[in-house]
């Protein structure tokens with residue numbers, strides 16, 4: 001297989017300087033990702049290319065999206081690693097070829113012999129680093145190689161990038177609204193679009209800035225931190241404290257054993273009901289809930305966290321939680337906190353915090369006021385924003401449905417367009433100017449200004465001199481003649497880097513770890529000017545082409561567009 005044990009000799013000044021062994025590229029994360037995971041027309045076109053003797057023509061395709069998602073002015077690019085795993089292992093199995101033969105009986109045998117030899121050893125993939133902030137029209141990936149093979153990559157590449165980038169962007173947007181100090185937990189597995197949707201959501205939400213997932217398989221496969229609380233079912237499954245048979249709890253330091261933890265909890269509950277500050281606040285609480293919390297604490301004395309809204313947050317959940325937490329405190333344990341899953345999350349978080357502070361003061365329990373408040377229940381960007389505006393005391397948000405299904409926008413709309421064949425630039429015209437493709441094999445640069453923020457992305461022809469620091473360069477809107485600006489960059493970043501070179505010996509980028517991709521995403525979000533990132537009426541980021549490329553696009557446009565005739 002093309003991708004196995006790629007050992008590349010690095011060429012320095014034309015001579016082989018050292019032998020560098022790049023890490024082996026594993027197979028696709030999802031075994032369903034095979035060369036057949038493509039649209040039928042990719043194979044029928046491959047046959048027609050082959051029949052025309054064009055299949056080896058050298059093609060260049062750009063993968064890009066046309067419009068920013070979620071009403072914003074940016075997206076985050078993700079899915080690259082899976083694309084590279086796919087090309088590195090691209091090979092049709094004999095049984096796949098038999099299947100193709102059965103569905104395409106009109107094709108000559110020679111075509112299937114050709115398919116048997118096909119791999120990506122002659123393909124090159126250039127891409128923006130995964131986790132980068134990206135903008136419409138700018139190629140996220142440039143794929144070069146024999147036209148019939150690169151065409152076969154279209155559907156899987158677009159599939160692997162679309163949802164990955166969309167959900168990473170969604171996660172990044174939630175992170176930006178929540179702020180850096182909050183813990184974000186991805187709770188979406190049950191609501192995700194199938195198992196791949198669930199696994200991908202966990203991976204890409206982590207890249208987009210979530211701290212942890214509840215998805216155990218994602219924790220195992222990707223090493224993402226796992227977090228969780230308990231459900232209402234756990235609380236309502238208990239009927240009374242009498243159900244708890246093993247009531248003993250060893251103290252935190254192991255020096256003593258509390259023989260009846262249930263009684264200790266109950267004595268704390270009565271104390272809370274009688275105590276000055278809290279008198280009148282706490283009355284009778286639900287005893288089955290108390291039993292559930294007590295049992296949970298007996299199972300996890302170091303990690304006690306309770307879902308407090310099964311019966312009544314203020315009248316039952318919070319006092320029951322506090323009684324258990326104070327009993328744990330007597331034995332040297334520190335409870336973690338509560339989860340709120342219904343009601344007015346701002347109000348309830350304030351009320352809970354006030355009670356925790358009051359208890360800290362009343363019983364002199366250091367740290368009780370800082371107990372973690374986790375909130376969940378149909379959260380999304382809007383509710384996080386509303387909570388911020390109202391003020392709240394939530395430390396962690398658990399978010400599922402709206403995050404992983406990308407409820408606010410279900411698809412990103414990436415496309416894969418031919419921009420050059422056999423060194424001849426190609427263009428796709430459309431009545432809709434946003435759908436006209438930008439021809440040529442291009443280089444992409446991000447130009448940074450004096451304040452360190454990115455100012456503009458510029459696409460140039462491959463052989464144009466690159467923009468240089470301190471030198472004025474004209475940046476033109478690709479289609480709007482009057483929109484142009486001179487930019488003097490303080491820093492220039494070339495965006496497209498080589499991630500797959502087939503069997504060429506030139507250097508390619510190592511695939512970064514998940515942690516590095518996540519760090520890249522966080523750092524990129526910080527490098528953007530805040531007005532591009534705000535939720536309401538964000539400023540569009542400028543995407544431009546060089547003067548030379550502008551002229552060429554319009555020359556090709558005119559030469560390809562038929563002239564109409566009026567009668």
Ligand SMILES: Nc1ncnc2c1ncn2[C@@H]1O[C@H](COP(=O)(O)OP(=O)(O)OP(=O)(O)O)[C@@H](O)[C@H]1O
Nearest residue numbers: 341342343344345346347377378379383386387390
């Ligand atoms: N302070 C708040 N400001 C804005 N939205 C909030 C606030 N608190 C909660 N929400 C959101 O309001 C919605 C409330 O949902 P819903 O009307 O289903 O009530 P609920 O609290 O879930 O009721 P139930 O007790 O039936 O579960 C959720 O989407 C939640 O995220």
Ligand SMILES: O=P(O)(O)OC[C@H]1O[C@H](OP(=O)(O)OP(=O)(O)O)[C@H](O)[C@@H]1O
Nearest residue numbers: 187341376377378379398399400401402
């Ligand atoms: O962002 P979300 O989609 O709300 O995901 C998280 C929710 O999932 C769980 O309950 P579930 O929704 O299964 O049941 P519930 O609504 O009755 O709590 C949990 O209690 C959260 O509320």
Ligand SMILES: O=C(O)c1cccnc1
Nearest residue numbers: 187214227228229230398
């Ligand atoms: O651990 C949790 O609290 C959790 C996990 C998944 C969905 N809702 C909540």
Ligand SMILES: [Mg+2]
Nearest residue numbers: 376377378401
């Ligand atoms: Mg729910």
